[in-house]
Amino acid sequence: MNIFSLEWAPKKWLKWLKQARDYISGGYVPSFAEAVKEAEKSKSNRRARTRSEFCYFCRRMMQLSPDVTTRPLSKLGRKECQALIECAGSTPRQQDKARRILHNLFEINIRYGYCHSNPVRSLPHQHIAEAEVHPLPWEQLCRLLRTAREDKHRACMPAMGLMLWAGIRPAEVMRLEWDCIDWEERTITLRAVHSKTGGCRHITLYPVLRHWLRKSGAARSGKICPPNWNKRWADLRAAGTDIPWQQDVLRHTFASYHVKKWHDFPRLQLEMGHRSAELLRTRYLSMRGITREHARMFWTPGAL
Numbered sequence: 001m002n003i004f005s006l007e008w009a010p011k012k013w014l015k016w017l018k019q020a021r022d023y024i025s026g027g028y029v030p031s032f033a034e035a036v037k038e039a040e041k042s043k044s045n046r047r048a049r050t051r052s053e054f055c056y057f058c059r060r061m062m063q064l065s066p067d068v069t070t071r072p073l074s075k076l077g078r079k080e081c082q083a084l085i086e087c088a089g090s091t092p093r094q095q096d097k098a099r100r101i102l103h104n105l106f107e108i109n110i111r112y113g114y115c116h117s118n119p120v121r122s123l124p125h126q127h128i129a130e131a132e133v134h135p136l137p138w139e140q141l142c143r144l145l146r147t148a149r150e151d152k153h154r155a156c157m158p159a160m161g162l163m164l165w166a167g168i169r170p171a172e173v174m175r176l177e178w179d180c181i182d183w184e185e186r187t188i189t190l191r192a193v194h195s196k197t198g199g200c201r202h203i204t205l206y207p208v209l210r211h212w213l214r215k216s217g218a219a220r221s222g223k224i225c226p227p228n229w230n231k232r233w234a235d236l237r238a239a240g241t242d243i244p245w246q247q248d249v250l251r252h253t254f255a256s257y258h259v260k261k262w263h264d265f266p267r268l269q270l271e272m273g274h275r276s277a278e279l280l281r282t283r284y285l286s287m288r289g290i291t292r293e294h295a296r297m298f299w300t301p302g303a304l
Contacts, residue, residue, distance in 0.1 A: 030114050033062060035073040039108040047193070049171070057101045060088045073106070074115035081119050096126040135253035135287075138294055140241050145304050147240035149215075155226035156236050157216035160250070162188070162224065165209035167254035167272050170233075170247065176224045181205060181213075190273070201273040211301035256287050260295040 030038065036058045043051050062069045064087040068080070076084075081102060089095035099120060106118035136144070148157050162168045162176065166188055175194045182189065186205040226232060237245050246252075251272070258268050297303040 029072040029074055030109070031070045032073050032076070033069045035105060035109045035114065036062075038112060038114070039105050042108055053097070054101055054104070057088050057098050058105065061098070061102070064088065073109055074117075076119065078119040078122055082123055085123070092126040099123060099125065134246075134249075135256040135290065136241075136249050137243070137289065140243060141253065142304060144236075144240035148236060153232070153236045153239070154216060155218070156229075156232050158213055158218050159225045159229070159233070160236070161209055161212040161216070163250035164254055165206055165212065166203045167251045167258075168203070169251060174225050174229060177222060178218075178220045178224060180224075181220075183210075186210070201270065203271045206299065208299050208301045208303075256290060257295050257298045260287055260290050260292070261299055 039058075040051070040055060043054060061084045065084055068076070068084065085095050085098045085102060088098035103118065103120040106115065106120055109115050110118060135141075144160075147153055148160055159173045162173050163170060168176070168188075168190070172190060172194050176190070180189050180191075180194070181187075183205070188203040188205055190201050190203070192200055255268060255272060258271075259265070262268075
């Protein structure tokens with residue numbers, strides 16, 4: 001039987017077998033659009049946000065450069081990839097994200113054997129100037145904490161406390177459950193499925209945070225964030241502050257007060273999940289206006 005005739009094959013296998021036959025004979029080269037589909041399948045077990053970002057940038061490249069859709073992925077060179085990256089992002093940060101996603105697309109298809117080189121490897125990363133992020137001003141912090149203790153906002157207390165006294169990112173806290181908190185060992189464990197970077201980290205459950213969580217009166221089961229979290233959190237911020245809100249301001253507040261109190265960069269680096277202390281030194285640690293007395297009160301249970 002000549003397997004290359006495919007007369008023996010059931011219809012549902014034909015497409016796959018034709019691709020396999022063409023690849024074995026050196027004839028099958030997937031188009032950019034086909035390569036994206038294959039890569040999307042390989043990401044089926046990844047987080048929804050990761051899949052969404054990958055799909056968004058790949059589709060944007062095809063929308064803004066329609067000619068690339070049917071072009072073989074393996075035929076794209078360095079210049080074509082650079083043009084795709086530049087059209088997919090209007091800012092250095094977006095272009096850097098587009099570069100990483102295009103690089104990942106090539107790597108996945110290299111593993112499948114559909115192409116043999118990755119031209120994105122030789123393209124430089126975009127330089128991103130990290131802006132200094134300031135901690136929440138003391139008056140605003142006190143007001144936010146008072147507002148969170150009100151009955152209509154009390155359900156937000158646990159999640160807010162974890163961002164403020166454990167430096168957990170907003171997107172991470174949305175994935176956390178109460179069983180991540182070990183009350184006896186006094187640690188909070190972020191597993192790979194919770195963290196932004198996909199790594200695991202352990203954070204100290206400080207006395208001030210234990211006190212805050214107990215005062216919240218939460219049931220300590222299931223998700224940390226209450227139902228309809230995004231709206232509730234937005235309502236709390238609007239009622240508790242009157243300045244523009246920065247995405248990670250509570251995380252930066254945690255870092256700044258941590259250093260002011262303990263001056264321990266290696267410990268803070270581990271708790272925040274950074275690979276190096278450089279980002280802490282250049283972006284997170286603006287301690288202007290933070291006094292030793294404020295730092296003492298910040299870490300004292302019940303002082304705020």
